[in-house]
Amino acid sequence: MxxxxxxxxxxxxxxxxxxxxxxxxxxxxxxxxxxxxxxxxxxxxxxxxxxxxxxxxxxxxxxxxxxxxxxxxxxxxxxxxxxxxxxxxxxxxxxxxxxxxxxxxxxxxxxxxLDSLRADFLRKAVLAGTDVVCRPLSMPGTLTLGEVPPSKDLDRLRRRRAELGLPADDASPLLIDPLTGSAVEPDQVPLHLRRARLTRTSLDANTGICRGMLRHRYDTDGQGEEAPAE
Structure with a gap:
């Protein structure tokens, strides 16, 4: 090689x-x-x-x-x-x-x-990924993972859930509490989706800020920067 x-x-x-x-x-x-x-x-x-x-x-x-x-x-x-x-x-x-x-x-x-810190960030990633997957769906609170159309975003959400030890098989509810792994109750679905949207928006904003600060600091791209995101 x-x-x-x-x-x-x-x-x-x-x-x-x-x-x-x-x-x-x-x-x-x-x-x-x-x-x-x-x-x-x-x-x-x-x-x-x-x-x-x-x-x-x-x-x-x-x-x-x-x-x-x-x-x-x-x-x-x-x-x-x-x-x-x-x-x-x-x-x-x-x-x-x-x-x-x-x-x-x-x-x-x-x-x-740093195990607990890593877990906290994984929970945020699960929430953010939930927003991305749920955005094009109607009535996501009734779906299992296996009923969601296949996509890279769904695969990524499954991986994040698995990393946390949360249910990630086809029979698992799409909407779960990332802290407990329990299905979100029907009356809590709107609040859960708002939390997911807010978390995803925050991650996107922070990512944009970090990219801008890095380029301003070094005035150059890093190796592999154009590689596709996971």
């Missing part, structure tokens, strides 16, 4: 790494500044974010997930993922390289690991 092919596989692996808040791949957002591999199988990935003060817990999740994705490739003997131009770069880069976890990386500052 050529270096170009391996590089493409690294970018493909990074396309599975999402900004936890925006629920979009780091490649599509332009957060991958570079991704190379040398003849010894050492892969070096540089990430950058829209601002110097992006939340360190969000940044840590992306760097750690990128490390896991790249290190899992057969062609990669050693992975190095570096976050550039961030106030907590040293702590994040050293912590991820040592597989130390968030609390040990920010000893004395962090109060717990």
């Amino acid at each position: 050529t270096a170009t092919q391996v590089g493409s596989r690294i970018l493909a692996a990074l396309a599975g790494v999402r900004d936890p808040e925006l629920d979009e791949p780091v490649t599509v957002l332009g957060f991958v500044a570079s991704a190379v591999i040398d003849s010894d199988g050492t892969a070096v990935v540089h990430l950058r974010l829209p601002t110097y003060f992006c939340a360190p817990n969000f940044a840590y999740l992306m760097v750690a997930d990128a490390y896991d994705a790249v290190a899992a490739l057969d062609e990669v003997r050693r992975a190095e993922v570096v976050l550039d131009d961030h106030f907590a770069s040293d702590a994040i880069n050293e912590g991820v390289a040592a597989r130390a976890g968030f609390m040990n990386s920010f000893e004395g500052e962090a109060v717990d690991e």
Whole structure:
């Protein structure tokens, strides 16, 4: 396999790494500044974010997930993922390289690991995905997932629900409470759909802001930015 092919596989692996808040791949957002591999199988990935003060817990999740994705490739003997131009770069880069976890990386500052934060963002992604899937449907509160016309948006919603451990098979209700996994009661459907619309609108707005800030900061696109979103 050529270096170009391996590089493409690294970018493909990074396309599975999402900004936890925006629920979009780091490649599509332009957060991958570079991704190379040398003849010894050492892969070096540089990430950058829209601002110097992006939340360190969000940044840590992306760097750690990128490390896991790249290190899992057969062609990669050693992975190095570096976050550039961030106030907590040293702590994040050293912590991820040592597989130390968030609390040990920010000893004395962090109060717990990031599992609950990741779950919170997944719940928001489920709500946002629900809005996208439900928008063209009439009476979505009566449908199961199997009764919804197939689409990439539906596949994405199924994946997010599965990641949370929520029902995602054909017999599952389309509308569920992402916190409990229970079907939304008929009298709660309008409120649930309004929450889903508000969540999706918020994610779209934040994504646009982050894209604009990143381009203003670096005046360039990142590797893989034109790759299709998941």
